[in-house]
Amino acid sequence: MRPRSDPATFAVLVYDDVEPIDVGATAGVFSMARRVLPGVTYTILAEAKGPVRLAGGLTILADADWRSAPAYDVLLVTGGPGWRQQVGNEALLGFLRQQPPQRLASVCTGALILAAAGVLRGRRATTRRLALGSEQASPQQLLGGGEVESVVAAVVEDGGVVTGGGVALAIDTALYLIGRLYGEEARGDVARSLEYDRALAANRNFLGYR
Secondary structure (H helix, E strand, O other): OOOOOOOOEEEEEOOOOOOHHHHHHHHHHHHHHHHHOOOOEEEEEEOOOEEEEOHHHOEEEEOEEOOOOOOOOEEEEOOOOOHHHHOOOHHHHHHHHOOOHHHEEEEOOHHHHHHHOOOOOOOEEOOOOOOOOOOOOOHHHHHOOOOOEEOOOOEEEEOOEEEEOOHHHHHHHHHHHHHHHHOHHHHHHHHHHOOOHHHHHHHOOOOOOO
16 A cells, blocks of 8 residues: 555544543553654544543543544544443444455454454454453454454454454554554654563564564
């Protein structure tokens, strides 16, 4: 893909009981990217504009609801314990089905929401590897239980849809999206601004990272 010269807009989709690190890591990368790529913007979307209670009790404010969101180039679905409720949210799933595949991305268990919407059918994808707490099966196992090929990776792109691994790999996913739109040099510049360039170089060896 030819690197773009015009500003990109990223939308980060949240819901009750998202892990704060998923929001902080992705929005943080997009925020830092503005220092290297002026004009980059991001917005926080939820089912309703206003307060959203994240896992652990932190509350953030969504800028807009996802039904009337401003235009965006990428819609990134975050993960966290609340994914279990969202896979039954038919309004959200229908909204996701309407999106062009090349505009969809997820981090951590956000991939399970994309899978519930059917947009990962027949594709390779990744998510969090390990079962935590009282979980009986890992998200990686759950993702691969049907029509999705679940792989262990930092980031996977298949058919235009980008999925990222668990928790801190949200940083890698956001950087991957920067690189897809602006090119590898810009991605490297943003990674250095985060002092994440060494970690990024190591994670590029993970299966699926391009």
